[in-house]
Amino acid sequence: MTDVEQQLRGALRERATPPAAPPERYETVRRRGQARRRMRRLAAVGAAAGALVAVAVVVPMALPGGSDAAGVPSHPPASRLSEVRQVFVRGQQLTAQFITGDCDGPGKGVAWLAGGSWHLAVWTPGSHGADCISIARNAETQLSLPRPYGGEPMIDEATGRKVAIRGDPDSWLPTYLPSGYTLGLADRPDAVNLAGQGEDFILLLMGGPDVGADLDKPGWRYDVLDRPKIAGHQGTLIRYRPAPDWVELRWTDGTRTFRIQSISRTLDPRELVKLARSIPTDK
């Protein structure tokens, strides 16, 4: 055996001893200031690790004024607005839908007519910051237009872009929400509810424009659905379906790395059997 081979053998044996505890490498993600820690292995993972998609919040809001001369109703500056995803109008009833995070309050909005165009601003009170990298939620606000919608262009104040008007609000939800979705799942995906229901999860990653997700396990399937602007921040909306025995998602926000890790990871033989039994097979 050559020197290199001996060194190799020594190095491998020297390294093969597990540490007393896994190294802490990941920042804790907190949601609403509350870090939920369920297992020792999850020590580095916070409660934003959820993947729950909440249903729409409806907050009716009447418009002040209503004509070109009525002025612009008060609303946050464009840097705090969210991007309108879809707008539905029936007569004077306008429904604006947008995506927000779990840390924010109910959606709000105003619309006004100026220069022959409708202008629409939507937002959610609350802070979309580093501590709220969490869960995608459909927000919705309903407004009463001061006059019936007459086919004028509708401008999103957050982006300055024209928004398409649609007719049926009910057609929107399936765009992002998996069918059969129900509330009441644990806020963190786990082996039982994922394997049992084959659930897709929709997660909103907030951060800079370079937010990236790293899903690195066989069985993972994910799609980047969209990169909406939310409360002035760039968001990345992903839909993913974890493998039955695995739930992990990593993402980066600038220099920080976050990780969602399954509570299912275990080397406990009984848990492994449970996991294995949860895997659907063709047999």
Next chain:
Amino acid sequence: MVDDDGFQAFVAGRSQALLSTAYLLTQDWARAEDLLQSALVRSWLAWRRIEGAPEPYVRRVLLNEYLAWWRRMWRGELPSGALPEPAGSLVAQVPDPAPAVDARDAIWRLLGRLPRRQRAVIVLRYYEDLSEREIAGVLGCSPGTVKSQASKALATLRAELAGTAAADRAADERTVR
């Protein structure tokens, strides 16, 4: 009916050793645990067939999982507890500025830079002490391929270690002057 007791006994008795192998492949304890979990879960599904001698099968699943996992992985962003690597050659990239680099540390880091199949061969050969034929069985290739992969890996390690030693000597000389 699958014998849960047999499986549980196997996991209890062998998971530590298999975890070490997984770690040598991944060089990350968290990933090693993940890898082993996947391998064990998949092995359980075949437990009825492999119960008499499960370890070769489990090891094969572990290796296949490792190779397939890494193939599919998107490596654009990777969490790391290590400092960024300085630019330079393969060896110079090793983030260890200390002049007296421990040879085993250097080997460990260089091992992490080998192609995954070569790394798998090295781990199976020099940690698991498997023969070329056994490694071929685990990896599903010919013994000749194992031999050539091992040879290439060793040649790379030798060359890089020689480069390290030369760089260290040069650094020492500069320090003396």
